[in-house]
Amino acid sequence: MLKKYGLSTRDNKKVKLNRLEVTGNICGEYIEYTISQDYKNTTGDNIEGVYSFPVPTTSLITGIEVNLGGRNLKAMVEERGAVLTMLEESREEGINTLTLEQKEDDYFTVTIGNILPNEKVNLRISYMDQLTYEDDTLSLYIPSVVDPIYYTEDEEEEEAEEMDFYLSLLVESYSRMEFKSPSHRIKVEREDDTLSKITVTKAQTLDHDFILTMREVTPQTAAGMGYSYYEDEMEKSILMLKLAPVLPDIPVEYTTNYSFILDTSVSMEGFKLEEAKNAVLIALRSLDEGDTFNLLAYNEEVYKFSAGGKVKFTKENLAAATEWIEGLTTREGDCTFEAVKDAIREADEDGEECTIFLFTDDNVVDEDEVLEYVRTNIENNRIFPIGMDTEVNSFFINKLAEVGNGRPEFIDEGERIDDIILRQFNRIHNPQLDVTEIDFGDMVVEKTYPGTITYLYDREPFTIFALVDGSISGSIDIRGVVDDVDYTMHIDLDKLEIEENSKLIQKVWARKRIESLVEKERFARGVEREQIKEEILDLSKENSIISSETSFMMLETIEDPVIGIGLNRIVPMDMTESTMKNLARGYFLDEAAYSFDVNIREKMATSGLTHKEAKMAIKYDRDNLLRVLAKNQQADGSFLDLGEETEEEILETTLRSLLAFLVGTEVTAIYLNNVSKALRYVMNTLKEDEKLITERNYMLLRVAYDLAEKKNLIKGKTRDIQVDLVEKISDLKYKESLEEVGDLVTKASPVQKKFITAGTLNISKSYVENAHEIFEMDIRSNITTIANIAIAKAL
DSSP, X not given: OOOOOEEEOTTOOBOEEEXXXXXXXXXXXXXXXXXXXXXXXXXXXXXXXXXXXXXXXXOEEEEEEEEETTEEEEEEEEEHHHHHHHHHHHHHHTOOXXXXXEEETTEEEEEEEEEOTTOEEEEXXXXXXXXXXXXXXXXXXXXXXXXXXXXXXXXXXXXXXXXEEEEEEEEEOSSOEEXXXXXXXXXXXXXXXXXXXXXXXXXXXOSSOEEEEEEESSOOSEEEEEEEEEETTEEEEEEEEEEOOOOOOOOOOOOOEEEXXXXXXXXXXXXXXXXXXXXXXXXXXXXXXXXEEEEEEESSSEEESOTTSOEEOOHHHHHHHHHHHHTOXXXXXXXXXXXXXXXXXXXXXXXXOOEEEEEEOOOOTTHHHHHHHHHHHOTTOEEEEEEOSTTSOHHHHHHHHHHTTSOOEEOOTTOOHHHHHHHHHHHHHSOEEEEEEEEOTTOEEEEEESSOOOEEETTOOEEEEEEEESOOOSEEEEEEEEXXXXXXXXEEXXXXXXXXXXXXXXXXXXXXHHHHHHHHHTTOXXXXXXXXXXXXXXXXXXXXXXXXXXXXXXXXXXXXXXXXXXXXXXXXXXXXXXXXXHHTOOOXXXXXXXXXXXXXXXXXXXXXXXXXXXXXXXXXXXXHHHHHHHHXXXXXXXXXXXXXXXXXXXXXXXXXXXXXXXXXXXXXXXXXXXXXXXXXXXXXXXXXXXXXXXXXHHHHHHHHHHHHHHTTOOOHHHHHHHHHHHHHHHTSTTHHHHHHHHHHHHHSOHHHHHHHHHHHHTOOGGGGTTGGGGGGSOGGGOHHHHHHHHHHHHO
């Protein structure tokens, strides 16, 4: 496959690459790296150089620099309005500008001007990104920039000439890491447990993505590092504190009554309505026995699934609700206010606290009336409004969440709303620390990000940044309550490995502050909104981080051979406003789109596909297969193919589906409720029917249980049922053989458990070959096949 990245001519002839160097610094889960490339024009003619470079959606460009023919061009961050004004003036005066264009989702091109014969060109692109964190492992993907094959006009394909390639990464970690690269041979040099240098051995290239995995040897619930600097002769520090709280495993009292409101007006036609439907189908399957729910849809009027109020969460009601949701279509009209009032009135009539989800893309005309009604009538109920594209009235969505005691979300096309819903229900069903105070001890803290920390969720990584006057020392106490029980997290900063040589932490701090202000801007209007924009602009320019308020222009320095000094001038960079916005779209993990784009990056890295191809292929990937399974789980936690009725058949399909969630290496925390319900179904079924407790079924259950335990997915209710099942087995006449099976599984490594699963279920990689065909069939009749494919892909 011919890659698009690198220097070429206007007619797409490649320019010879002599040297490629990648250098960077990793701090915790953040990285800034630079790709430097040396080219030489060996064509014998003058050429107009066009440089193509990737911009992974999760990255931000922090630098562009070009050196050729005694000229140095370096990107500067400037206010977007000023850049647009300068561009317009340059066009009117006929001044030459550089052109930056976005070609596809994942790459851009920039014209760099005339290159003389034998002239050398150096290009440097710098990125800032956040690494993915899954199963105690951080993963880094650096995009390929070298073609595996060179193409020249009227010639056959020929092997690329040898090129110098260097890669060096300085890694500052919270604790000792194990480093591996499935893509390249690497060398690891350790200075101590938290400082390492990663280089590649010789005779390698970057003709495929560089992948680095870093596994924590001993995962920590709290870790940190800092950066110290001087400002106006005063010492300042930025503390980056990473928390992964493991909260007490206690029964959680949570809302068990739900209303789901779907906007079905014409503007929701297409992906928005389909995504909203998927979200509700996933949400319903996150409910538990004893929960109640109702569904409301609206356009010119409000339609209810149950006119008589909420119904119990049962197999029959789930099936009926699924059919009702799938049959929804759009019509003219809008009555958001009436739908919200109906949901709140129904909650009042029930006399029970209710959680309300609203999916809409509308600009609400009577927003003040809606907000005032919610403010005065919400009481102990909660509203979680979800805006279904970027055109939605973000001010209203944010204010509705604020007065409705909820949390807003915003979804663009291509983003995965189901992840948000699954994560939200995990938070509802599991312990959370309601933070009442963060005591920084003797440290003088100017600001924190986030500015307000209300909750910490069980086993959900969370990063706090603090701007400190002076040095970092002492301890921090995070105090709060977990289900009415006082709880304190104590972090001894003197025992943390605090680094002081990475300015990257300051850049991350600035980026997080910008993200926080952009979010705050959604709430604001008038003077307050303008002040926030000004603060975003200042942070962006001070830290050379492109943002919603800024864009790039180039500073050109030309060496004067007579006087021996460089002469500077500003060169506008011609680009559309949409290109400007897309360059500033890099975001970190707390954004909804992140997981979707990370999956695309992983697919590109491991398969060599383009962004467009990977986006299409991901439909058949494990992540999507798991979402399909989650969307088809039954009310009692089981999985079944349409038409299956016997306990043996349903147990078999449920075991396969359960193992599909667990045998992979990816994070499965968002499926905690799906896994827990399936485990409880399997164990309860075995308890109730002794003849189903075979060595095979018990082995598969034990594999699933142990893998779930390793992924921290086992909670108190599930653990209690497992204890009861073990006691029942101890009373059986063939208990010894079952106990041997249990011991075998317990002693097996995670990899061995995978092979036990594959061997017992007779699954091989051949299942993957025609995975795409499954989406041409009736999904509900092929749950077993989907589970088999998902397991095979994990192998």
